[in-house]
Each structure stands twice: as structure tokens, then as C-alpha cells.
Amino acid sequence: MKRKLWWIGGVLAALLVLLVLAVLAVMFLVDPNRFRGQIESTALQRFGIPLQLAGDLAWQWWPLLSIDIGRGSVGDPAGGAPIVSWQQLSLGAAWRPLLNRQFIADRIEVHGLMLNLARDARGRGNWQALLDEIARRNAAPATQPASPSSPLQANSLKLRDAQLMFADTASGSMWRVQSLDLDSGGRYDGARSEASANGVQLSAVVVGGSLPAAGVPVKFATGAIAWAGDAGTLQLPAWTLHLGNAEINGEQQGALQLSPLGGAGTLSVSSPSLRELLTTVGIAAPPTRDRGVLGELSMETGWSLAAMKLNLQPLKIVADDTTLSGAVMWPLDQSTSAMLELAGDSVDFDRYLRPEDDPGEPFSLPVETLRAIDVNGTVSFNTVNMQGLNVRGARFRLYSDGGAVSAGRAR
16 A cells, blocks of 8 residues: 555656646746737737737746736827836736647736826727727628637736826816726637626725815725627626725626616615715715714615616615605606605704804805706605794605706695
């Protein structure tokens, strides 16, 4: 028995030594720069992406076999500045194909990614030429069958300290997503127009617009995602988004149909302090007589998309001590008015008035904003406290007609 164990151990040790020697032979005898042209041409021929690798390629054997690439960029086919650039790119190498002098990346890690997006005064984005080129490359000629291509698979995708810039010349706005870290893994099959990700973990800081200079922290997490281009469906399981102190949770029921748009699921929102959340996103909360209001806020609803209409039902909103329930319908194509029907238990409007010692500026009705609203519905309360008066069974109607908005008590 001992002799057999020695034989088995010796064979395993020999195989391990051969494997190590094979890897070392690849690392020392095969110059990774020989794959530069293969990587660039594959990106261009298969995906229409003008990839440029400016840095040297070098082997990295610890902790996993990979090729480290220095600076690089994705150019603009229209001749503009690079749309994508990075400081360091690491491509994990599947070692078996290397023995046949073939490079297949199964792990991708990018440091210092910069994505520059811009839209000109005519509304055309600098990314449009790249997308048009990708579509042209992937389109099969009418007289020839599409050439088969093997799926691109990355078991691990990591972005570290990435940035996204967006500038809109027409509106003069500029947004930036910075300190972006992402962990995922995925598979893309261009021949079948399918893509999937085995989970996404993302964190970033959003800066721009009226947001504070420090920005707003954002975190997003979800499970497996699957997109089928030919079927026009997107599978998105339970997901969580943290925006400041707010937590948003969603779950999709079945596949989301992209064309025509249709699907269903659930959505919930919670924040321990609405006042703090408003401050986080750069909105000054109004002073109130009761400093305890604009506190806890939560919402739970089911949602469905059909015939270009978003339906939220059943809908439950808890704001401070008031609970509202009902339904909302919002048209996505502005073909009809938004509809709402909400019923609340009780509300004390006096708590939300400005402090008596701080009357502030005279109230000015936001006429233009109200005219842009196209809504028809009612809001009712069991009890309402207003100016010291207690009203039971109060019901209010809000409706618009040709840009004129009216609000009043409904009998």
C-alpha cells in the first residue's frame, strides 16, 4: 500500500512540475507583445472597436496568470478625442490555449478607466459614430451568412477608480461619476446577441448639476442579469440601490420585454430622514414649525408596464405620521393624463408651515411648473388639521385642462 501511495504521489508531483514548467516556458519563451496585434484586430474585426494599446505587455504570474497592459484607449471613428482610456489593464489568461499560442482572456481588471461622453448642440453624442461602426461590423451581409464567433467570456470583471464624464453643450450641464468601483463577471455572444452577468457590485460618487460639491454616494448590487437581443428581453432579479441615506429595492417578476415595453415587479423606497436626503442631493429643506417633520419616509408598490403606461398599484406611502394608499398611472408617451387615487388616514398641515418668527418670502405659485403637469386624480384624508381647524372626510381633486391646473376640495 505504501508503495502505491508513493507511486501516486510521484505521478502527481511530476504532473505538477510539468504544469509549472509549461507555464514558465510560456512566460519566458512567448513575448506577450506578440498578442498586441491579435487583441487589437479582434476588437476591431469582431466588435468594430478601434482599440489602441500604448503600453508594453508583460506577464504577471501571481496570484493568477495574466497579461498586464499599460495605458490604452478606444478611439473615436469620427476622428475626435478618445472616448475611453485607462491607466492599467490586466487580462487574465486561460493557460491551456496559451500552449497553442492562443490568448483567451477570462479575467479583466481595469484601473483608472476614463469614459468621456459629450453631446453637441445638435444633440448628437460623440459615442454615436462608435456605435454605428460596431453595428456595421456586426451586421451580416445580405448575400453571405454571418461568420461564427466564439463567445467572449470574463469570469471576473473589475473596475477600480473609474470615472465617467458627460457634457451636454445644448443645456450647458456637466456630470461626473467618480471613484467608481465595479465587480462583476459576464459572457457576451455576438452571434446570438446574448449577454449575461453573474452579479454586479458597484459603488461611486455622482457630482454635477445642483448636487453638493462633495457629490452623492451611490451603491448598487444585483444578482445574475441576462439580456437576449433577438428576443428583446432583459432578466433582472432582485436589486438594491443606496442613494445617500435612501435605500431602494426592486424585484422583477419574469422578463422585461424591451419592444414593446412590458413587464412587472415590485419596488420599495425607504429613508430615515427626508430632510437629510434632500440636503444630500443639494435641495434645501424648507424651515417648518415642527422640526420633527420631513423625517422618516417609505414607499412600497407593485409596478407594471404595458401600452406605454406605468402603473403603480397597490401603492403605500408613509411620510412622518401620515399613511397614504392607492394607485398611480403615469403615461410614458404623454398620450393621456396621469391618474392618481390616494387615500390617507390623517395629516396635520400646520406642522409643515413656516415658523411664525420666520415668515420668509411671500409665497409665489410656480405657474410654469404647474402648467407642465398633466394629471387628474383625487387625494382624500380621514382627518385634516389646517389653521387650527379639524376637518373630517376631506377629499381634494387635482386636474389639468389645456395647461390650466386646478386644485380644490371635492365633495
